[in-house]
Amino acid sequence: MARGFTTSLLFFLAVSIALPSFCPGCQGEGGLAWSSEPGLNSPGWTVPVAPGGPFSRIYLPQNAPIGADTGFGASRWLQMNANAWHNAAISIPEKAPAWFRDGVFWRFAEARAWPLERRHPFGTKIYGETEAGAVQTQFLGNALGVTVVGGTVYAESDDMFAYALNARTGQLIWRTSPVGNHLMGNPLVDGEIVYLAAGGVGFNFANVVAYSRKGTAVRGMDVSYNGIYALNRKTGRLLWHTGSLGEAMPTPAIHGRMLYFATGSGSVHALDKMTGRPLWTVRLGGNDNMSSPAYSHGRLYLAMASPPRLFCLDAGTGRTLWTGTIPGAANTGMGDVSPAVGDGVVVMDTVTRPKTVHGQATLEPVVRGFDAGTGRPLWTVSTGRGPKPPAFKGGVPLIHGKTVYVGSPVTGRYDALDLHTGRRLWSWHRTSSSRSAPTYDDGRLYIAGGDSLYRLDPKTGRETGHIRIGGRMGIVSPTIVGGTAYLANSYDWIVAVPLSSFGPER
């Protein structure tokens, strides 16, 4: 026994010496690994994908947009829902092909597509209707909406693929799975590069034990390959990747030369957007689940859960300028929601104050406005208690003009609030799980919820029409370009519908 123990210790020391970089992120420095393997830019195996296998890249140049069609959509897409106020509406030029304005209709079945007409998500009998919807969003379908740049629709799916489709025809330009992991964001597009963020939602057993001891743990560690994957925009070919210890579920943000992303290890990383080289890392603590950083005027706004805090960082250095809280913030809510920033106000919300009512868990979402400069709370509004929702626990706010529009997955209600006072202007209640930011376009408000796309009068909240898409939409903001709304679906579809389908205003 004594000899066995000595041998083990020697082996143990040998392992320690051989592995100086073991679990680097556990040391608190965020653990970024840049670029990775030799030959990364060679045409061979750069990530674990067998050439010719089901995960190998497909590139169909014949389906790419041509001519004037390449001017359709944004010229670049630098953060979640296109901007800090979260309005995924892109105007079209005065002189444009007729289809820009008339709109198009198509449906594209992604890899794990589940028929849109099915009444229940996959796994309903096991997980129940509500939970199965969340599971389908997180593990098979699309979590957020799509990106439309240069006549092309870019989408990330939890089916482990990213897609580029012709925005006019819906035909596949490329499909790639550069990593065996879920892709939950809006793809960012800047210059010739498409950026994906990869991160699994789970915790491994070591982190479960860590959480039970310390009340905090790294999300996504050792349950997936997390980080940023940069692709050639035209072909989908992998250019570089930068791995991170915690999950990178939130959509990154780009400004100048820097790409920012936040993770399940409570870190924010800045990379050189051209090469992926790490520039700085700050460790804020907690988990960023889906709170995509909003970039505005030299600052980054994002939130962490466990502990729940809103951060305003200097985008140049990562230095914390101020932090904010929402009283009673609970569960993952604070780290789920990407704050909206506009007109000098930051709007954030989270579920608060868990309480058991008649034997069922309930929560109360609260929306708070902060002064963007100082972090001073301006107003605080409860949107009503209700049953605890599965997964993403909050509503992504949209700021348009002097109004904030925000949903609640707890009550299913959308509220319009005065941006500067929090005063409720109207409420609308039609869908059951209201998580996504509405889209404001041409004097109308569009909301993707449940199986439909709704049109509202933004002044009164009156519903003026809806289009049934089928399936279920998770945290999907409609991306509206000219006459078309582009939608992603938990049932793993990308859909284009013409706004003219709504018919005349009622």
Add this chain to the structure above:
Amino acid sequence: MARGFTTSLLFFLAVSIALPSFCPGCQGEGGLAWSSEPGLNSPGWTVPVAPGGPFSRIYLPQNAPIGADTGFGASRWLQMNANAWHNAAISIPEKAPAWFRDGVFWRFAEARAWPLERRHPFGTKIYGETEAGAVQTQFLGNALGVTVVGGTVYAESDDMFAYALNARTGQLIWRTSPVGNHLMGNPLVDGEIVYLAAGGVGFNFANVVAYSRKGTAVRGMDVSYNGIYALNRKTGRLLWHTGSLGEAMPTPAIHGRMLYFATGSGSVHALDKMTGRPLWTVRLGGNDNMSSPAYSHGRLYLAMASPPRLFCLDAGTGRTLWTGTIPGAANTGMGDVSPAVGDGVVVMDTVTRPKTVHGQATLEPVVRGFDAGTGRPLWTVSTGRGPKPPAFKGGVPLIHGKTVYVGSPVTGRYDALDLHTGRRLWSWHRTSSSRSAPTYDDGRLYIAGGDSLYRLDPKTGRETGHIRIGGRMGIVSPTIVGGTAYLANSYDWIVAVPLSSFGPER
């Protein structure tokens, strides 16, 4: 506020009424959902896979074995490593084609294949060498070894696909991904059906919180689609599936009309093996991570972690006949290891007694023999303290004759112990992570470890040769049929090597 609250409560009640089956397993009854969707046996979409997409089934009948080749391998495969003593060696008939005896060589790259010659697993820079190996096994490559029945090699991979290959040529017969989840077992083959078990290793946030409060939680719940998938053996087409709340990472076991599987919700389920209809469920508590039930003489033997216990169940009813423990059992070890049963003895092992040595976490694996009839402990042997390994924390024992062969991922050592006294006969130390059961064939012992296949003299532990395969082998027992060893790899490959490559005994 008061009105909002009433509305929420009404909504809440409506949800409760509309969803009587919400989270059925949370009620403690195991939560099985049989068969699932309408049209399951129709040729259309039966699970979320887009026809023609990357996950759609491939079937190449021209590659199926013909003639005498169909007699190669087992006639059926009813539990992990073929039998309760965990010896994946299949004899060949006296009169057989020459290749049965001479052996074959081929390599098959699965979907996420990573070049075998690469020195480090994917993600090494982020996770460190040791952890990255475990992550690659759990999320991209093969965890266990392969099944060889009727001239065909069947494999499950964490790349989310199952494969059927021609055992002689290595050519693909079918490939299918009936569920977006990891497949970690040996496929079972019985009659015209192949059975897969699906389960993700992670915990969702609700379960992290549950664990921190109660010290126990359901593994795999709401982080994947868990359960059993039954395929047509010839074509890979899905026949039925039965979902479970917790992960189904362990390999099931079949006896008579029943298929048994154990899950991360601490349950054991018996299904009708032909239809998937649930027959009974027992809830034992804890998590079964990878402890595949061993069937022997009307009994099932398996273990749970958190709390750590070995169970002997009546295979007809699921009634617990006896339970056993190993003093000091820690972490997931007890739920990782499938017990071996032979000659009236059950052999189980686990890591025990966590201790920090020089600032590093260490563990001490302990092997224990139990009387199979009564559960009385017969002997207890420590195999030496060493650094805490990632993931699977134990060694799968092999029983052959009056000897048990068992590895330790803590020290890297394999020990041969007397089955009835636990007396150590010899030790061998060559690989670093020794988790898999060796295979005993024709007076020789074969061990897959690290990047190589080793041959030992089972009487003395003397190494008599090795073949370098490349990549890394996780919990892979070599499946030996006639002159060929079949191996799966964490780098997502299936490899056939002729035993003649070892050269003459040295």
